[in-house]
Amino acid sequence: MVGYICAKCESEIDINPVREKIICPECSGRVILKKRPVEKKTVEAR
Numbered sequence: 001m002v003g004y005i006c007a008k009c010e011s012e013i014d015i016n017p018v019r020e021k022i023i024c025p026e027c028s029g030r031v032i033l034k035k036r037p038v039e040k041k042t043v044e045a046r
């Protein structure tokens with residue numbers, strides 16, 4: 001499941017973007033950012 005974060009109040013939004021409109025329930029903001037899974041990049045510095 002992909003999480004979303006409101007760009008306004010930065011609250012996490014847990015919705016289904018397919019069925020529901022992506023609107024922040026907290027501030028009704030429509031600017032929603034996709035929350036990227038924390039991905040640790042393995043950079044090997046040699």
Ligand SMILES: [Zn+2]
Binds near residue numbers: 006007009010011
């Ligand atoms: Zn919001």
